[in-house]
Amino acid sequence: MLFKAMRRGFLLFLVALVAGCAGERPLPPPVPVDPVSALIADLKRGSYVFYWRHAETETKGEPEVRNLADCSWQRNLNAEGKRQAAAVGERFRLWGLSVRFIEGSPFCRTRETAAIAFERPVRLNSDLAYHVSQAPEQIAAGVEKLKARFARRPRTPGNLLLVGHAPPLRDAVGIEVPEGHGVIVKPDGAGGFRVVARFSDAGLFPER
Template identity: 30%
Template sequence: MKYLDQSILDLLKKGGFVLYARHGEATVGRDQPYLNFQDCYTQRNLSEVGRREAIYFGQMLRYLQIPISSQIVASPFCRTIETVQLAFPYANVQIDPFGYEIFKLGGNIPIVEKTNILSNLQSMLERKPPQGMNQVIIAHSFPEGVGLGKISNMGMVIVKPKGPGKGYEIVKKLTLKDLAPLDSSSS
């Protein structure tokens, strides 16, 4: 995957996808055992690189003219909310507490809880966005082989929802670099 190929871009321009992205690089601070979503000092936050990644991500989706719903879903962490605000300054941020559940998959949780979270994830990814739009979700990576798997900083998984109870398909996983426009100067 060196770039976003034209066939994928054409599909995205028609809408109907969930664009699940991980937040930008977060290296500032630590997630405290008793983190408080209203207190960013109790959690990891975006680094300067992470802020630039978030801005670039939003710029690239606009440059590529990918239609996105004006309501962007974010996990309740400061790093995901800030990512949305930097990437989509005019968007309406919908904070979804389920992002915390996804985050918990990286920890040591009972198998019953893990199964429940993955079932809820499936329901979320089966929902089709508004006609002609793509739904952006900014949240967290997953452990290897779980959910959508490992996602790089500001990486994105293109998901095709098949409708409630019908599952979803992972169309493509992209890194932030994959969104870069092709170099048109071929000599």
């Protein structure tokens, strides 16, 4: 009797086990994460540095630096550049991104780019200035200061936006961007940094 009861219990256990296995469904595949959405979510947490080359400018010679408060001798934004600047500002608003600190080169084209996009005062930073007439050692010093700024995390919460020129960025990170385009840099907290994305009026493009 005992043996029959044990045998019957074992058979019932096997039936229940098979039924349970048959009722299991495979787990659904993981939902792929949109890299742009993931990046935007991280950017909203702050501590990034945005470097934006001024928007498109008019074709005009600019052989030497004069009074930077006087825009008449400078290569200023053309109509397309003003559109670019406004469009990038609108992109930031659509992405829900805020920049707590904005610093710009003292040239009129950089100041105007930031003013059109964000409609707020820009802190002028002579370290961001660049001109072909500068001495090589002056240019090199500016690049080193830019690297140091990229490596330093902005005060949280918030991001830092630097509006400048193409050559210092190229020499600092090895990337040359067209007018109106920029890069997003993430300081690593240990004296280094990496470029995580590029941006323009066309959108946000994470680095692969």
